[in-house]
Amino acid sequence: MATNLVENNSLLDSVDARTRLAGSNKMEILLFSLGTRETFGINVFKVREVGKAPHITKTPNMPHGVEGLVSLRGNVIPVLSLVSFLDLQDPPKEPGKTMMVAEYSKRTLGFLVHEVDRIIRVDWEKVRAPESVLSSNQGLITAITELDNGTLVSLLDVxxxxxxxxxxxxxxxxxxxxxxxxxxxxxxxDSVVARRKIAEVFDKLGVKHKHATNGVEALGRLQGLAAHAKQTNSPLRNDIRLILVDAEMPEMDGYVLTKHIKSDSRFDGIPVVMHSSLSSEANRAMGQAVGVDAYVAKFDAEGLAETLRPMLER
Structure with a gap:
């Protein structure tokens, strides 16, 4: 895999270009290596820039896998070695000297990798849950996709x-x-951690909740609930007061799921809230483009609760 370093203005599309992906059920993945034969990927929307890792300041009492801190344009950010978190075959001794700077839930972090390859565009329907593949890393690999040459790409659950x-x-x-x-x-x-924390918020709000692990499963269950409500001649809103969707999910993303919901009159009056670690303005614009009623960045429990409360109480 050849190293191909890219900076912010060439790595990321404009807001308008990225917004056009909303509802297309496509995602752009930045491919990278951790010094083994395996290929990994991360949603390019989360990556601000890629380059040679600067000097990392070692500090005491850092958690496992956190190499230290770097100063980046006046901001001090933690740097994580992704090799330290994954159970790799013949792992390299060094964490890598290429750093991806990413934004998750309004937090900027550096991830050390060995090589960055290129950006590819894939259909979410070709992205699958890992099942038994890479079972040693289940929980850290959120999905698998396959390149045209047969290479498997593991998408990390950051x-x-x-x-x-x-x-x-x-x-x-x-x-x-x-x-x-x-x-x-x-x-x-699709994230186990996210589902657990979301359930905690709903439990504290005192509302019953049902869930799904990807967009296809969610659409099927929602359509089943809508069909049952129609059959029993009861308002669907009696069963579902609100729908909360993630943006990135295998098989069908939250943008396409939202389009399906918003185009189905049976769900009229039921707000759809997008809850995502993709917290940039571009991603908010993508949510607005498909008609979400609100967009909340992960994971701010109080912010999520206060966004949902008026929708639940009205």
């Missing part, structure tokens, strides 16, 4: 990696919402 490094977000006391006891919501997210 949310799980960050939780392993820094611990999961602590959810403080959230006052219950003023809703009826049988108020229900539906959410979908």
């Amino acid at each position: 949310e799980q990696i960050l939780a392993n490094a820094f611990g999961e977000a602590i959810i403080v006391d959230i006052p219950p919402a003023q809703v009826a006891e049988d108020t229900g919501v539906f959410f979908v997210d």
